[in-house]
Amino acid sequence: MLVNGKWKDNWQPVEDKDGGRFVRQTSSFRHWITPDGSPGPTGDGGFNAEKDRYHLYVALTCPWACRTLMARQLKQLNDLISVTVVNPQMTDQGWRFGGYPGVGDDDLNGAYYLHELYTRADAKFTGRATVPILWDKKTGTIVNNESADILRMLNTAFADVAGARGPDLYPADLATDIDALNERIYTQLNNGVYQAGFATDQSAYEEAWHPVFAMLDELEQRLSDGRTYLFGDRLTETDLRLFVTLVRFDAAYHGAFKCNRNTLREMPGLHGYLQRVLKLDGVANTVNVEHIKAGYYSIKAINPNGIVPLGPQEI
Numbered sequence: 088m089l090v091n092g093k094w095k096d097n098w099q100p101v102e103d104k105d106g107g108r109f110v111r112q113t114s115s116f117r118h119w120i121t122p123d124g125s126p127g128p129t130g131d132g133g134f135n136a137e138k139d140r141y142h143l144y145v146a147l148t149c150p151w152a153c154r155t156l157m158a159r160q161l162k163q164l165n166d167l168i169s170v171t172v173v174n175p176q177m178t179d180q181g182w183r184f185g186g187y188p189g190v191g192d193d194d195l196n197g198a199y200y201l202h203e204l205y206t207r208a209d210a211k212f213t214g215r216a217t218v219p220i221l222w223d224k225k226t227g228t229i230v231n232n233e234s235a236d237i238l239r240m241l242n243t244a245f246a247d248v249a250g251a252r253g254p255d256l257y258p259a260d261l262a263t264d265i266d267a268l269n270e271r272i273y274t275q276l277n278n279g280v281y282q283a284g285f286a287t288d289q290s291a292y293e294e295a296w297h298p299v300f301a302m303l304d305e306l307e308q309r310l311s312d313g314r315t316y317l318f319g320d321r322l323t324e325t326d327l328r329l330f331v332t333l334v335r336f337d338a339a340y341h342g343a344f345k346c347n348r349n350t351l352r353e354m355p356g357l358h359g360y361l362q363r364v365l366k367l368d369g370v371a372n373t374v375n376v377e378h379i380k381a382g383y384y385s386i387k388a389i390n391p392n393g394i395v396p397l398g399p400q401e402i
């Protein structure tokens with residue numbers, strides 16, 4: 088991680104420990120792009136919605152980054168916001184650019200490691216250099232590195248510039264229910280799989296494992312009435328947030344993170360739902376199973392010899 092702007096020690100998945108439990112760092116850049124550059128719910132103003140001004144740095148292995156890519160795709164913002172994909176394999180200094188099929192160099196800033204962008208934005212930055220990063224090309228800084236914020240701002244910020252495009256992913260009449268379900272899915276499942284996978288003692292692993300499957304069972308049940316999406320016929324941000332975890336389940340979480348009561352393929356409601364979302368316009372472009380496997384299985388703390396499993400044949 089970075090300490091006072093300097094890279095310290097070899098990359099490890101867990102820095103903040105609470106016993107054997109994995110604790111996710113809170114995001115540090117929380118500015119918002121808004122239609123008129125006024126400050127959003129958090130952070131400073133000045134980030135007007137403009138064409139060709141913003142850039143996303145993502146890893147295709149990372150669910151948090153991929154939910155922002157999905158939002159960009161579904162809101163039809165690909166022509167407004169450019170993207171660079173980092174190398175899925177973790178180095179001793181975290182994410183790097185180039186050197187892997189389907190990966191870009193940092194043409195924008197000429198960085199080799201992603202952490203260089205954090206110190207460019209804040210020379211004294213302390214913390215983990217995570218993806219996604221929403222970058223402002225105009226002022227050369229990070230707008231926001233919290234995917235939940237980015238998802239929400241992409242839903243509305245560009246409506247004046249681009250016209251209303253794509254589905255409303257956070258409709259007002261569902262906002263309270265979306266917030267409540269997001270929170271539960273995040274705790275038990277999106278982050279729960281990481282808590283199981285990065286646990287460093289048996290009880291912390293077991294403590295995380297049970298809620299993962301309790302949530303999958305609950306969602307399997309929820310979808311059993313034949314609804315298309317979590318809230319019925321309307322696709323919402325909660326679907327994006329769930330999809331990115333489901334699509335990684337059999338390829339990464341079942342093996343690398345030891346979430347192995349069953350595979351997702353064995354849950355017909357959830358598996359059917361996964362396939363339905365995968366078929367939405369352009370969503371398949373945001374999914375790269377090869378990058379997903381290469382990424383999770385490159386984490387030495389959980390897979391020291393770096394062997395990448397050949398299966399699953401299909402997700």
Ligand SMILES: N[C@@H](CCC(=O)N[C@@H](CS)C(=O)NCC(=O)O)C(=O)O
Pocket residue numbers: 100112113114148149150151152181215216217218219232233234235
């Ligand atoms: N709160 C962040 C979390 C992002 C995150 O944890 N990304 C992981 C990849 S899946 C990362 O970049 N980890 C590198 C590190 O922790 O050093 C978000 O949702 O945007």
